[in-house]
Amino acid sequence: MSRARPIRLALLGCGVVGTAVARLLDEQSAELAARVGAPLELAGIAVRRPNRHPGIDPALLTTDAGALVARDDIDIVVEVIGGIEPARTLLLSALGSGKSVISANKALLAEDGATLHAAASAHGVDLYYEAAVAGAIPLLRPLRESLAGDRITRVIGIVNGTTNFILSRMAASGAGFSEALAEATALGYAEADPSADVDGFDAAAKAAILAGLAFHTRITAADVHREGISEVSAADVASAAAMDCTVKLLAICERGGTGAGESVAVRVHPAMIPTSHPLAGVGDAFNAVYVEAEAAGSLMFYGRGAGGEPTASAVLGDLVAVARNRLSGSRGAGESAYADLAVQPIGEVRTRYHVALDVADRPGVLASVAGAFADNGVSIQTVRQEGRGDAATLVLVTHVAPDAALAATVHRLAAYDFIRRVRSVMRVEGLPPD
Amino acid sequence: MSRARPIRLALLGCGVVGTAVARLLDEQSAELAARVGAPLELAGIAVRRPNRHPGIDPALLTTDAGALVARDDIDIVVEVIGGIEPARTLLLSALGSGKSVISANKALLAEDGATLHAAASAHGVDLYYEAAVAGAIPLLRPLRESLAGDRITRVIGIVNGTTNFILSRMAASGAGFSEALAEATALGYAEADPSADVDGFDAAAKAAILAGLAFHTRITAADVHREGISEVSAADVASAAAMDCTVKLLAICERGGTGAGESVAVRVHPAMIPTSHPLAGVGDAFNAVYVEAEAAGSLMFYGRGAGGEPTASAVLGDLVAVARNRLSGSRGAGESAYADLAVQPIGEVRTRYHVALDVADRPGVLASVAGAFADNGVSIQTVRQEGRGDAATLVLVTHVAPDAALAATVHRLAAYDFIRRVRSVMRVEGLPPD
Numbered sequence: 001m002s003r004a005r006p007i008r009l010a011l012l013g014c015g016v017v018g019t020a021v022a023r024l025l026d027e028q029s030a031e032l033a034a035r036v037g038a039p040l041e042l043a044g045i046a047v048r049r050p051n052r053h054p055g056i057d058p059a060l061l062t063t064d065a066g067a068l069v070a071r072d073d074i075d076i077v078v079e080v081i082g083g084i085e086p087a088r089t090l091l092l093s094a095l096g097s098g099k100s101v102i103s104a105n106k107a108l109l110a111e112d113g114a115t116l117h118a119a120a121s122a123h124g125v126d127l128y129y130e131a132a133v134a135g136a137i138p139l140l141r142p143l144r145e146s147l148a149g150d151r152i153t154r155v156i157g158i159v160n161g162t163t164n165f166i167l168s169r170m171a172a173s174g175a176g177f178s179e180a181l182a183e184a185t186a187l188g189y190a191e192a193d194p195s196a197d198v199d200g201f202d203a204a205a206k207a208a209i210l211a212g213l214a215f216h217t218r219i220t221a222a223d224v225h226r227e228g229i230s231e232v233s234a235a236d237v238a239s240a241a242a243m244d245c246t247v248k249l250l251a252i253c254e255r256g257g258t259g260a261g262e263s264v265a266v267r268v269h270p271a272m273i274p275t276s277h278p279l280a281g282v283g284d285a286f287n288a289v290y291v292e293a294e295a296a297g298s299l300m301f302y303g304r305g306a307g308g309e310p311t312a313s314a315v316l317g318d319l320v321a322v323a324r325n326r327l328s329g330s331r332g333a334g335e336s337a338y339a340d341l342a343v344q345p346i347g348e349v350r351t352r353y354h355v356a357l358d359v360a361d362r363p364g365v366l367a368s369v370a371g372a373f374a375d376n377g378v379s380i381q382t383v384r385q386e387g388r389g390d391a392a393t394l395v396l397v398t399h400v401a402p403d404a405a406l407a408a409t410v411h412r413l414a415a416y417d418f419i420r421r422v423r424s425v426m427r428v429e430g431l432p433p434d
Numbered sequence: 435m436s437r438a439r440p441i442r443l444a445l446l447g448c449g450v451v452g453t454a455v456a457r458l459l460d461e462q463s464a465e466l467a468a469r470v471g472a473p474l475e476l477a478g479i480a481v482r483r484p485n486r487h488p489g490i491d492p493a494l495l496t497t498d499a500g501a502l503v504a505r506d507d508i509d510i511v512v513e514v515i516g517g518i519e520p521a522r523t524l525l526l527s528a529l530g531s532g533k534s535v536i537s538a539n540k541a542l543l544a545e546d547g548a549t550l551h552a553a554a555s556a557h558g559v560d561l562y563y564e565a566a567v568a569g570a571i572p573l574l575r576p577l578r579e580s581l582a583g584d585r586i587t588r589v590i591g592i593v594n595g596t597t598n599f600i601l602s603r604m605a606a607s608g609a610g611f612s613e614a615l616a617e618a619t620a621l622g623y624a625e626a627d628p629s630a631d632v633d634g635f636d637a638a639a640k641a642a643i644l645a646g647l648a649f650h651t652r653i654t655a656a657d658v659h660r661e662g663i664s665e666v667s668a669a670d671v672a673s674a675a676a677m678d679c680t681v682k683l684l685a686i687c688e689r690g691g692t693g694a695g696e697s698v699a700v701r702v703h704p705a706m707i708p709t710s711h712p713l714a715g716v717g718d719a720f721n722a723v724y725v726e727a728e729a730a731g732s733l734m735f736y737g738r739g740a741g742g743e744p745t746a747s748a749v750l751g752d753l754v755a756v757a758r759n760r761l762s763g764s765r766g767a768g769e770s771a772y773a774d775l776a777v778q779p780i781g782e783v784r785t786r787y788h789v790a791l792d793v794a795d796r797p798g799v800l801a802s803v804a805g806a807f808a809d810n811g812v813s814i815q816t817v818r819q820e821g822r823g824d825a826a827t828l829v830l831v832t833h834v835a836p837d838a839a840l841a842a843t844v845h846r847l848a849a850y851d852f853i854r855r856v857r858s859v860m861r862v863e864g865l866p867p868d
Contacts, residue, residue: 024729028585034650034772035582130580136730138572138580146564146572148469149750151462216468278736281715295458295747296570299737302712303730313729316583330764338468 004038007323010074010099011045012065012090013081014053017104017131018045020312021078022056032316036323044068069094075326078315079103080131084111095119095127100326102318104131104311110205110221113212117335126325126332128318133206134159134287136310137303138317143213143291144333150293152214154254156429159206161285161305162197163229163249165189167237167270168283171246176234189285199228200268203251210289211253211266216339219253219266225346227269236270236424239356239395243428245272246280250429256344263344272354273430280430347404352381352428354397355410360418361385361392368416369394376409377401393423400434438472441757444508444533445479446499446524447515448487451538451565452479454746455512456490466750470757478502503528509760512749513537514565518545529553529561534760536752538565538745544639544655547646551769560759560766562752567640568593568721570744571737572751577647577725578767584727586648588688590863593640595719595739596631597663597683599623601671601704602717605680610668623719633662634702637685644723645687645700650773653687653700659780661703670704670858673790673829679706680714684863690778697778706788707864714864781838786815786862788831789844794852795819795826802850803828810843811835827857834868 009025011018025032025042033039046065047053053061062068069077069090077094079101081087087108091101096119103109109116109132120127130140134157143152158164162184169180181198184190196202204224211219229249240247250271256263273280278300282288287305292298304310325332359365366383373380379399386393398406406425414422443459445452459466459476467473480499481487487495496502503511503524511528513535515521521542525535530553537543543550543566554561564574568591577586592598596618603614615632618624630636638658645653663683674681684705690697707714712734716722721739726732738744759766793799800817807814813833820827832840840859848856 020729024583028583031585031773032583035770136727137733138576141575141580142572145755146575146751147747148754149458149462149466149752150747151465278715281712293570293747295454295743295750297738297741297744299571299735301733301735303733307731309729310731313581313584313727316729317580318583320582321579324767325764328764330759330762333758336469339465 006039006041007075007326008041008043008073010043010068010077012079014045014047016308017080017311020308021315024312024316035320037327040323043074065090074099076100076322079105084108091116092119095123095125098123098125100126100322102315102322103129104315106132106205110208114218121334124331126322128322130318131311131314133209134289135305136313137287137301139289139301140213147293150295152293154292155210155214157251157289158248158279158282159251159287160197160203160249161287162190165285167247170237174234177230177232198230200226203249203268207251207253207266207268211264214253215264215341216336217264217341218337223266223343225267229270232270236426240272244275246275247272263342265344265349271427271429277430349403350400352398352400353406354426354428356423357394357419358421358423359392359394361389365418372412373409376405378405378409397428440473440475441509441760442475442477442507444477444502444511446513448479448481450742451514451745454742455749458746458750469754471761474757477508499524508533510534510756513539518542525550526553529557529559532557532559534560534756536749536756537563538749540566540639544642548652555768558765560756562756564752565745565748567643568723569739570747571721571735573723573735574647581727584729586727588726589644589648591685591723592682592713592716593685593721594631594637594683595721596624599719601681604671608668611664611666632664634660637683637702641685641687641700641702645698648687649698649775650770651698651775652771657700657777659701663704666704670860674706678709680709681706697776699778699783705861705863711864783837784834786832786834787840788860788862790857791828791853792855792857793826793828795823799852806846807843810839812839812843
């Protein structure tokens with residue numbers, strides 16, 4: 001066993017994840033020391049209410065996070081508070097005083113990762129955040145290291161467990177969104193205020209981080225086109241099943257344009273994917289990320305995206321790497337934003353669409369509908385009529401078309417008197433190229 | 435763009451993988467330079483027949499691999515020759531003269547990784563080999579870095595594309611082994627001499643490497659219990675399907691024993707797994723590795739396990755990391771063998787078994803069969819009879835039992851006169867714990 005001086009850690013936050021980190025640091029201390037080459041020593045934990053942590057040595061607890069971060073004897077700060085402030089101020093203070101930082105804070109990384117990276121670079125320290133995306137799944141390190149010699153073309157992820165649970169329940173039971181959400185809440189998969197999950201904010205932050213790493217470009221959450229799942233109906237789910245598809249909330253990061261006009265499109269929205277796609281089988285609260293790269297081909301990473309222990313596993317993996325770097329006086333790979341691609345507006349993003357229209361069942365309707373698509377340059381791949389008379393529905397699937405063209409088509413369709421209702425418009429992803 | 439001095443590379447071998455590496459180095463040179471912080475320059479390629487490489491600058495080619503490796507101007511040696519010699523001698527020479535090494539050579543790493551690691555450590559250089567296991571799938575880096583703070587309990591992999599293709603074909607078409615092998619050969623998925631794949635040698639080498647990384651213990655190919663797929667019959671595949679299972683060639687690395695008696699068991703053999711298991715859906719020539727860790731839970735990594743481009747992607751990922759280390763004067767994580775666990779003999783390995791017996795259809799047979807299992811301490815979970823009279827078959831699935839107990843049971847059964855044939859004995863994996 002090494003006799004190197006201990007690497008001293010400050011932990012900011014001691015909720016579900018922080019408690020698991022503290023416990024694993026204790027339980028695995030001998031193995032961690034062997035892997036790092038020096039003991040890891042938890043020197044302090046910043047919490048709001050010290051009396052709420054009965055399993056933790058009270059001498060470690062402090063309510064003064066700023067003072068903890070400023071201590072001279074701390075090597076590495078682990079932040080599991082979440083949210084923008086005070087996390088940002090604390091981490092900039094830590095980096096500014098030469099401490100390396102490990103963060104699980106997707107919101108902060110997606111809003112202002114560039115500032116944190118710049119501070120880490122200026123002070124020659126590490127900023128790692130594997131736990132910020134897809135919990136325990138080793139994803140950021142493979143993207144930024146293993147695939148560093150390849151050219152990633154697309155990343156499609158199921159990165160929010162709450163919404164995946166809700167959509168999986170809807171598919172399994174035929175339930176509507178509200179009913180499935182209530183079940184998710186009752187089982188603890190959804191927060192009392194589920195907006196961050198169901199409206200796609202959480203997935204959008206993760207998409208921004210993934211896109212930045214995959215395409216070597218600074219992407220913030222504001223660059224991500226975002227649609228949640230609250231409008232997904234039991235009818236959409238049934239319609240997907242009829243096409244041998246399933247509905248998933250996807251975070252999609254892809255290259256658009258070519259050459260000097262190359263750009264990055266980042267979007268989060270529900271979409272239909274074929275049941276034969278590897279992502280279709282990712283059920284319940286699991287996460288998975290599907291990566292397409294020019295040389296590597298298709299890859300998928302699957303596992304638990306949330307929870308105290310899985311997230312703590314990711315934090316500890318970063319901790320071993322960062323502690324080893326401290327010992328050897330080196331630094332891991334920093335921000336890579338050299339490509340600096342433009343963000344493609346959602347209107348230019350090209351994909352397929354599933355459109356269901358409740359229509360009057362009379363001659364000429366299909367011709368008029370087809371005309372509306374054609375006038376906007378949207379080519380139809382399949383069309384079928386379901387029901388007759390007052391219950392007639394036209395279900396169309398388009399070839400690949402720009403989002404703006406589809407939006408214009410739907411706008412036109414909605415104005416026709418023989419269309420009683422535009423029942424659903426949903427993107428279709430994961431099919432082979434047109 | 436950085437003005438750092440170029441990092442100079444020697445490439446040993448220029449077959450399918452080497453050609454793809456050379457091409458990607460050329461095509462991606464600007465991006466690679468941006469990611470590394472210095473240009474990567476291919477300084478020489480050792481080949482056997484220089485006239486066989488029309489797409490390569492002839493000035494780079496040499497038949498004298500030893501002289502290339504000894505050149506003072508080389509920083510990194512990339513070895514894609516395969517086999518034990520001359521690869522080992524060349525790589526030890528490279529490491530001994532301060533060059534970092536990237537290898538795709540699973541056979542060499544599995545036979546003598548310890549010697550190579552020791553040489554790398556003694557000379558303060560890197561030895562990376564992501565491409566040696568599961569081609570393009572980022573696997574070794576996640577195991578040795580992302581999960582470094584966790585405790586891996588089991589690794590189950592489909593790590594040989596040829597056998598997975600054959601077994602997938604058998605399941606899809608009902609074909610026998612020979613017929614499916616012939617199809618794999620015709621399609622280029624199997625070599626003219628398929629023994630390395632179908633007899634499990636290739637998978638065993640990869641299992642040794644995975645087990646070593648997962649359990650921080652030196653494991654060689656000789657430590658791996660190995661059974662191939664040539665005995666897998668169409669009846670086995672049908673029997674698996676009847677149990678809602680599918681047959682896969684699995685590489686399984688797991689912890690055995692507890693406390694001071696803790697050990698590692700590593701085995702490669704065909705096994706039935708439930709169709710609901712994430713590995714069951716891995717078809718054709720794809721690879722996937724399922725990892726269970728105490729904190730992270732279940733993870734899966736999926737992608738292409740072979741082929742020039744996917745393997746080259748893994749080599750280039752290592753190349754970026756190793757080149758960055760050279761520039762910064764640092765080293766990546768070296769061998770980690772501190773746990774030094776014993777290898778558990780196959781006889782002590784505990785799992786479930788599927789046993790099919792062609793029996794005489796007469797009273798008392800089941801009682802005798804059940805007695806043979808009971809006498810050896812093997813508990814039966816389910817038993818069913820298929821067919822009647824001369825076509826009667828008993829199909830049993832056991833609870834978890836040691837391999838030696840099952841072997842003794844089968845030995846006893848084979849001696850009974852009312853058992854016409856022990857039709858198949860196959861392990862069942864991936865079920866929930868007993």
